[in-house]
Amino acid sequence: MINAHDSAIVRAMTRLLIPLIQLFALYVLCFGQYGPGGGFVGGVMLGTSLILGILVFGPVSRACLVAKKVTHGDGIGLIIFAGVGGLCLIGGGEFLNYANLEIPWLDTSSRRYLGILLTQIGVAVDIAVTAISIVFSLSLIDDSEESHD
Amino acid sequence: MTYVFQILLLVLLIMTAAGAIMVKDLISSVLILGFYSFLLALVWAWLGAVDVAFVEAVVGSGLATVFFLLTLFGTAPKDTHIRRVAAPPIALLGLPLLGLLLLYSAEDLPRLGDPESPASVHVSPGYLTGSLKETNTPNVVTSVLMDYRAFDTLIETAVIFTAGIACALLLRRKRQ
Numbered sequence: 001m002i003n004a005h006d007s008a009i010v011r012a013m014t015r016l017l018i019p020l021i022q023l024f025a026l027y028v029l030c031f032g033q034y035g036p037g038g039g040f041v042g043g044v045m046l047g048t049s050l051i052l053g054i055l056v057f058g059p060v061s062r063a064c065l066v067a068k069k070v071t072h073g074d075g076i077g078l079i080i081f082a083g084v085g086g087l088c089l090i091g092g093g094e095f096l097n098y099a100n101l102e103i104p105w106l107d108t109s110s111r112r113y114l115g116i117l118l119t120q121i122g123v124a125v126d127i128a129v130t131a132i133s134i135v136f137s138l139s140l141i142d143d144s145e146e147s148h149d
Numbered sequence: 150m151t152y153v154f155q156i157l158l159l160v161l162l163i164m165t166a167a168g169a170i171m172v173k174d175l176i177s178s179v180l181i182l183g184f185y186s187f188l189l190a191l192v193w194a195w196l197g198a199v200d201v202a203f204v205e206a207v208v209g210s211g212l213a214t215v216f217f218l219l220t221l222f223g224t225a226p227k228d229t230h231i232r233r234v235a236a237p238p239i240a241l242l243g244l245p246l247l248g249l250l251l252l253y254s255a256e257d258l259p260r261l262g263d264p265e266s267p268a269s270v271h272v273s274p275g276y277l278t279g280s281l282k283e284t285n286t287p288n289v290v291t292s293v294l295m296d297y298r299a300f301d302t303l304i305e306t307a308v309i310f311t312a313g314i315a316c317a318l319l320l321r322r323k324r325q
Binding site: 028032033034035036037038039040041044045047048051055074075077078081082085095096098108109110112113115116119120122123126127129130131133134135136137138139140 | 199200202203204207208211212215216219220222223282283284285286287288290291292294295296299300302303306307309310312313314316317319320321
């Protein structure tokens with residue numbers, strides 16, 4: 001029920017904006033430890049860039065195909081987050097205590113820095129995939145693969 | 150003199166909040182709500198909560214508006230036009246009294262930025278002084294969210310994941 005937009009201006013602007021949004025999202029994600037932002041906002045912006053593509057280019061476009069592929073990763077972000085916590089358990093400490101990540105050449109504060117970065121990536125993946133998945137649910141685009149069944 | 154902008158901001162905030170409730174059409178209501186979220190993001194930034202302002206601008210006025218609009222496009226036009234009923238007199242009398250009561254009790258809240266308020270004497274000094282030394286992270290909000298309070302964030306991520314799964318289970322059916 002979402003159709004491609006007819007206006008050439010909107011399509012050209014969207015084509016220009018999507019990479020810029022994704023670049024800014026990656027910046028926000030990676031520099032969340034130094035400035036405002038972090039995994040949550042970065043994930044929402046990554047998801048929003050693909051949602052913009054779905055809304056403007058319609059359900060039979062490359063943006064929508066990419067988004068359909070992305071929704072297969074539902075839950076991977078949560079696994080990354082909980083997996084980092086599990087690695088801390090294996091390292092001999094408490095769950096999600098990043099000081100116990102067993103990386104020999106890093107001191108405690110660098111290990112916690114790495115733990116924060118990895119869990120932020122997990123949160124970003126989870127949020128982005130969930131946002132796209134909810135848009136597919138609400139817009140009633142059939143996101144199953146057309147090849148089988 | 151910068152108070153002029155802040156008063157203007159707060160007046161606009163109240164006007165958009167009232168407008169989102171009072172407007173007849175639900176689609177206009179959703180758009181006004183997006184504008185309200187954007188103004189609220191400016192208020193957060195003014196109060197110094199830049200991370201919250203960022204989230205409010207991206208989620209409140211971006212993603213939530215798209216979700217609301219997609220939901221409205223999936224419904225029939227007669228559902229999105231609301232009929233209003235007149236407010237009962239007890240509400241007209243009681244709600245201003247409740248507002249007065251809240252204003253009265255707001256006098257006892259700590260001032261904005263008060264260093265002696267209970268929120269800034271318990272664990273906050275530990276986070277503020279320890280974040281850079283213990284985690285190499287200058288942004289204290291990120292280190293509190295992702296390290297000191299990582300359990301909360303893990304469960305929040307699980308909640309968002311569950312929301313996506315619940316939407317898919319409720320809305321995606323096999324269509325013939």
